[in-house]
Amino acid sequence: MDEKLPLISVIVPVYNGQDYLENCIESIESQTYDNLEIIVVNDGSLDATDVVCDRLRESYDNVYVFTLDDKGVSAARNTGLKAAQGELITFVDADDRLRPGMLRTLYDCMETCGSDVAGCGFFLWHSEEEWADRSAAEATEAQIQVYEPDRYLREAILCGNSRCWSKLYRRHVMERVHFQEGLTIGEDMLLLIKMLPWVHKIAETEYPGYGYYQNPAGAINRKFTPAYMDQITCWQLAREEILRMDRSLDAQVCVHYVMGIMLTAGKLAMLPREERGGFREYARVCHERLRGVLRVSGTFGRLSAGYRVKAAFFLLFPDLYLYLYGLRKQT
Secondary structure: OOOOOOOEEEEEEEOOOOOOHHHHHHHHHOOOOOOEEEEEEEEOOOOOHHHHHHHHHHHOOOEEEEEEOOOOHHHHHHHHHHHOOOOEEEEOOOOOEEOOOHHHHHHHHHHHHOOOEEEEEEEEEOOHHHHHHHHHOOOOOOOEEEEOHHHHHHHOHHHOOOOOOOEEEEHHHHOOOOOOOOOOOOHHHHHHHHHHHHOOOEEEEEEEEEEEEOOOOOHHHOOOOHHHHHHHHHHHHHHHHHHHHOHHHHHHHHHHHHHHHHHHHHHHHOOOHHHHHHHHHHHHHHHHHHHHHOOOOOHHHHOOHHHHHHHHHHHHOHHHHHHHHHHHHHO
């Protein structure tokens, strides 16, 4: 181990990850940056994740395991943050994996640019064969962009780079913020927005170091549950935070707010009609939030043509929209 390198704390929240966790941890242990502590937070798993955690703790002297009683991913990450001893901190989801050079690349990027945060690109994979091909691909020299916080908000977070993983953070930044507990969708975007007042520079490299597993059981791929309303809550909270920083971005933020509402309404529409009837209150909330957001000047005109049609239809005929959208998706 190179003792001159600062310690990186790698926080791995896991829920029912018996089939993924071991490979995830092995990809972290295989990093070319070798001064690491790995903090696994088992958040009330109902499968054999606890057995896997015990095996990993016995196999590696830098793996530490904490157990929660199904508090959610935000609480799990916050638990990891409280336990972290590193000068640098990163997050990895338990079904994902890292290419061997990811953490060293982020550290070098951070040191070269003098940034408080460094992020990299990611790639999707669906099978072991695809992971083997993508992770073994030779890395090419990647461009680095350095952002000040206001530009990062406009050109990164509000343009889709709203993930907390695939990034490395200096400890002093993470000591100022925390994940909003009780949220399971959009919680990482909120964290990035809240950290902006505490950073001077953010560096982003195109190097695709993070392997994002397209898990068919992931939260985005599940059918509608009340927790899916978190997407709307997060955009409401994000809007409040951003307005405190730059009111000129309101219409741009509201476009994403509308998209979040319509995606949530689409999940509702996919439910069988009799099941959807039990969630009428959530449909009503979607409709009311949409009506309010579309009143913000400039929002409707910024929407794509497809979203303008969908939003207008849902606004005028909410029940008919849900019925027809669900019918179309199920045929």
